Amino acid sequence: MTKIFITRIIPDPGLVLIKEHFPHFDxxxxxxxxxxxxxxxxxxxxxxxxxxxxxxxxGEVMDAIGPQLKVISSMSVGVDHIDIAAATARGIPVxxxxxxxxxxxxxxxxxxxLSAARRIPxxxxxxxxxxxxxxxxxLLLGADFAGATLGIVGFGRIGQxxxxxxxxxxxxxxxxxxxxxxxxVDLDTLLRESDFVSIHVPLTEKTKHLVNxxxxxxxxxxxxxxxxxxxxxLDQTALYHALKSNQIFAAALDVTDPEPLPTDSPLLxxxxxxxxxxxxxxxxxxxxxxxxxxxxxxxxxxxxxxxxHCVNPQxxx
Numbered sequence: 001m002t003k004i005f006i007t008r009i010i011p012d013p014g015l016v017l018i019k020e021h022f023p024h025f026d027x028x029x030x031x032x033x034x035x036x037x038x039x040x041x042x043x044x045x046x047x048x049x050x051x052x053x054x055x056x057x058x059g060e061v062m063d064a065i066g067p068q069l070k071v072i073s074s075m076s077v078g079v080d081h082i083d084i085a086a087a088t089a090r091g092i093p094v095x096x097x098x099x100x101x102x103x104x105x106x107x108x109x110x111x112x113x114l115s116a117a118r119r120i121p122x123x124x125x126x127x128x129x130x131x132x133x134x135x136x137x138x139l140l141l142g143a144d145f146a147g148a149t150l151g152i153v154g155f156g157r158i159g160q161x162x163x164x165x166x167x168x169x170x171x172x173x174x175x176x177x178x179x180x181x182x183x184x185v186d187l188d189t190l191l192r193e194s195d196f197v198s199i200h201v202p203l204t205e206k207t208k209h210l211v212n213x214x215x216x217x218x219x220x221x222x223x224x225x226x227x228x229x230x231x232x233x234l235d236q237t238a239l240y241h242a243l244k245s246n247q248i249f250a251a252a253l254d255v256t257d258p259e260p261l262p263t264d265s266p267l268l269x270x271x272x273x274x275x276x277x278x279x280x281x282x283x284x285x286x287x288x289x290x291x292x293x294x295x296x297x298x299x300x301x302x303x304x305x306x307x308x309h310c311v312n313p314q315x316x317x
Contacts, residue, residue, distance in 0.1 A: 012288070226254075239267065
């Protein structure tokens with residue numbers, strides 16, 4: 001009998017599809033993800049693994065599961081939690097869920113950008129604290145969008161979708177893509193000219209802490225930084241000092257390192273920093289589609305078919 005382990009409850013479309021082909025599977029039901037030891041114990045001997053970005057799948061885990069492992073399917077676009085080289089060396093195809101979360105994540109980036117620029121969370125806290133006593137000409141002034149320059153770092157599907165939304169606000173858009181070498185301007189020019197900087201790069205050795213003290217020092221003092229990519233792309237200590245000293249105007253983060261962000265993080269002390277719990281793809285339609293794509297990858301791998309969305313296609317060569 002085919003053995004499957006799914007590391008968390010996923011939306012129904014994916015589970016229904018898996019049940020149609022493989023009625024019996026093990027499902028991790030607690031709210032918190034399995035620990036490394038639990039992950040290894042639960043997945044030992046399985047033919048297929050469906051995981052989330054919270055599950056670190058390296059060569060040691062793959063070897064503990066066993067040589068019968070046919071497929072690893074992740075319900076995510078990013079796969080930095082999986083050792084792709086190790087999977088490829090073992091002939092294991094790895095699937096992801098690209099495309100379907102592009103619009104939802106671009107919407108989230110813009111929502112964060114608007115919220116930070118117009119100080120929405122800060123203003124709501126101000127009101128709830130009973131501090132709003134009268135209308136004032138200089139109360140909680142924010143940044144304008146019309147005519148502002150948006151610099152996009154990483155110009156893949158999501159970066160391009162953000163650029164499309166910026167057109168509706170009459171923004172000037174410039175971009176730099178360190179992953180693919182594409183650019184309309186170099187990075188220094190982007191940081192020097194941008195009123196808003198939105199990050200959309202995958203987490204790799206090249207992009208880890210791409211947003212560091214030097215990066216932030218080159219931004220305008222009135223600039224807003226938004227990160228909806230991966231937490232490791234940003235040096236959070238450097239960001240704290242830049243925000244605390246008003247070196248930049250504000251920041252809004254959908255992702256942190258680690259996740260969840262510890263409640264004693266100094267970033268949470270700052271009024272000019274918005275942080276939300278990794279909600280970029282958090283719309284029902286998007287998560288349903290991600291679940292379905294992850295299931296399709298899993299089923300295809302278990303049947304010995306090519307994964308519809310494979311991040312290491314060289315395993316088929």
